[in-house]
Amino acid sequence: MGHNGECWRHLRRFTLTTLRDFGMGRKRMEEWIQEESQHLIDSLDSTKTVPFDPHPFPSRTVSPSCSATVLRFGSSPCGQLYNIFPWLMERLPGRQQVVFGQVDELRGFVMKKIHEHQETIDPGNPRDFIDCFLTRLNQEKDVSSSEFHYENLVSTVLDLFLAGTETTSTTLRYAFMLLLKYPDIQEHRVPQMEDRKSLPFTEAVIHEVHRFLDIVPLNLPHYATKNISFRGYTIPQGTVILPMLHSVLRDQDHWATPTTFNPNHFLDQNGNFQRKPAFLGFSAGKRACVGESLARMEIFLFLVSLLQHFSFSCPGGPDSIDLSPEFSSFTNVPRHYQLIATPR
Numbered sequence: 001m002g003h004n005g006e007c008w009r010h011l012r013r014f015t016l017t018t019l020r021d022f023g024m025g026r027k028r029m030e031e032w033i034q035e036e037s038q039h040l041i042d043s044l045d046s047t048k049t050v051p052f053d054p055h056p057f058p059s060r061t062v063s064p065s066c067s068a069t070v071l072r073f074g075s076s077p078c079g080q081l082y083n084i085f086p087w088l089m090e091r092l093p094g095r096q097q098v099v100f101g102q103v104d105e106l107r108g109f110v111m112k113k114i115h116e117h118q119e120t121i122d123p124g125n126p127r128d129f130i131d132c133f134l135t136r137l138n139q140e141k142d143v144s145s146s147e148f149h150y151e152n153l154v155s156t157v158l159d160l161f162l163a164g165t166e167t168t169s170t171t172l173r174y175a176f177m178l179l180l181k182y183p184d185i186q187e188h189r190v191p192q193m194e195d196r197k198s199l200p201f202t203e204a205v206i207h208e209v210h211r212f213l214d215i216v217p218l219n220l221p222h223y224a225t226k227n228i229s230f231r232g233y234t235i236p237q238g239t240v241i242l243p244m245l246h247s248v249l250r251d252q253d254h255w256a257t258p259t260t261f262n263p264n265h266f267l268d269q270n271g272n273f274q275r276k277p278a279f280l281g282f283s284a285g286k287r288a289c290v291g292e293s294l295a296r297m298e299i300f301l302f303l304v305s306l307l308q309h310f311s312f313s314c315p316g317g318p319d320s321i322d323l324s325p326e327f328s329s330f331t332n333v334p335r336h337y338q339l340i341a342t343p344r
């Protein structure tokens, strides 16, 4: 959804409503995620407590590995250059050409999925986002100004895919790394979803994972659509602005121990979960992440169901875990590590 203005507004509104209708926080989506959790549990069972690198996991089987490469590319110096000089990098040979190829491959995958949906759609009974978009596309097929046409369907699905898969699986991979580093956290596992007492702690852990990972430290680039005066400065129209999430997520005025992993950041004296205004891992304002509730729900359900089935350890013990990210520019990506999943 890199589009601005009208097109972006229509597609963003549609996306939010559709995701909400499929139950971000409600039943349908929860069932899908639980099905996925079961696949994960089965594949962890099949490791038979042999250490493995969780890197490809927990990306979904349907998520072609190329989306991982796209994220890694974004965090490399080469990717940084692309953000700043796209017109130049598109013309130079190099790794960026491989990434463009992979985005094309992913686009092909999305187009194939759309085609399958077109063949099997029952308009009265939408199965998912693509069905809803196709229905709207059909309703507005005679409206020449409609934003609901095929190209926008492909790019919206592609955007959701690129924005949603690697962010969530990278965060999960980092969450497991933190469980290896701080094994005590695993003892707080939620035995059952109804066990209310453990929930605030679990929520606090998940929020702290997001804060501590700081996955997109610089946020996405924005630009001033008109002249703005801000704290005595004038920001001229067209200025590129990087609203750094990193500086807020590590702000000494807002966090007791900004550079240490500490779930207490999100707990009050009575152990209740408390929201923090400086928790801006999903950004803020009208371009804030549309997938926040979905991502939170996925991470919560995956983490809780896996912790109910397994305890996690690593061959070298907690001291061998290096939490510092592999890249530290556009995205923070956790290092590779070995995971042992022992059935409880």
Ligand code: HEM
Residues within 6 Å of the ligand: 001, 002, 012, 159, 160, 161, 163, 164, 165, 167, 168, 171, 215, 216, 219, 220, 281, 282, 283, 284, 286, 287, 288, 289, 290, 291, 292, 294, 295
């Ligand atoms: C750990 C998980 C995630 C994190 C930390 C995250 C974070 C972010 C951030 C920081 C932005 C930039 C906001 C800005 O420009 O100010 C963003 C935008 C976006 N995210 Fe996420 N995200 C996550 C998961 C998801 C998921 C699961 C989806 C899809 C369902 C998604 C869809 C999007 C989209 C479409 C945008 C662009 C919104 C717009 O420009 O209107 N994200 N996300």
